[in-house]
Amino acid sequence: MAALTAAAAAHNMYNPFSFNSYSTDSYIAPDIKRVRADSKIQVKLEDIDLWKRFHGLGNEMIITKTGRRMFPTFRVTISGLDLNTKYMLLLDIVPVDDNRYKYHESSWNISGKAEPHLFGRYYVHPDSPATGAQWMKQCVLFNKVKITNNAMHNQGHIILSSMHRYQPRLHIVEASDVYSIRTGTYNTFTFDETVFIAVTAYQNDQITKLKINHNPFAKGFREQPTHGKRHLTSLKRHCESNNDNEKRLKTDHVGSSRLCKNDSSLNSTLQQSTTSTPITSSVIADSTTYLDESYTSGDSPTKDYKYSISTPLTTSTTYPSNMYNYDTSSPFYMNQKLNSYYGMSNTPFPYSSVNFGQFSRYSTQTYPYNLSSPTNYNAFFNQ
């Protein structure tokens, strides 16, 4: 990070990833921002070391026509919620500035004005709504969120523009059902480490390496010594079939991710054993570990961060003027489970045409419609 900033200064260019410096003694104020948050609610970003490493290099996220997951995965631990109050968790991704970027001579430079951010879709965590106790039981994982550059995409992916800089936002909304999302209080949290530039192909080789080293799906691209990949793959399969330790480690790896409240279900958690297993030389690296890695310049680990659950700030994030120019098509990404929850699995989710508009982002206003009657539903949806 320091090297990057210094290099930026040397070249007299804009560094899109320069933020507040981090304290190594605590992980509190500079890293989190909130808007209209309940002061009791605290959110801790998981895998913070990994996020910081990506952030230090200038994180990039691939966007594709069909939708691509984010890596690192956005996952948080929440505390301070009221145990019995129901909350819905929403994620959206907003522009950080009004610029378009270009990767030139190993650095990101402003190349012009940003495209209008037309789509303000929210991804609703499929376990929503759930009580505060349920949300706080384990960390909350947004691993099913997909980002796309296809503006015509209708499957609920979050639409972004390539070569633009974005930041995910977590909204904790006091709401017992989807109908009260608009009237519930919004507690919005952002983390500077999660800023990224959307790309259709990685620009920075070091980002590619870091992704390959940490994303289990990209394991096939990790550098292998001597023998060819295919040979090693068959060899590994042979070994795995005869090696209980390997199997247990693999299970633990899977299990560790399922310790989080996954996108898929509250119920599927803790199905795997979470007991610790002796580590052998061929550990399948978890995204939170640094086992068996070699570091390259600019890819140095920062293991000495001390983190505590973050105390929210009272300052609010500022966004470019065009960020509220939402489309009217689909601000929500609701999955099948949520539709099922409301007994609407065979019908389109009724919010699919709701536009939050400019005022309701943080629900500072009470929505005027009473949603208890079908008549008012129409007023609500057709506004």
Place this chain on the structure above:
DNA sequence: TCCACTTACACGTTTGAAGGGT
């Protein structure tokens, strides 16, 4: 020619159904 973008591909992980054991 450049560069953002798309697509097919190989490789690995995840998921869920099926079957067997207790």
Place this chain on the structure above:
DNA sequence: AACCCTTCAAACGTGTAAGTGG
């Protein structure tokens, strides 16, 4: 019958490399 565990194949998630088009 009701679990639990294992196996296996399909689906899905990756980055790469080659190709496309403006």
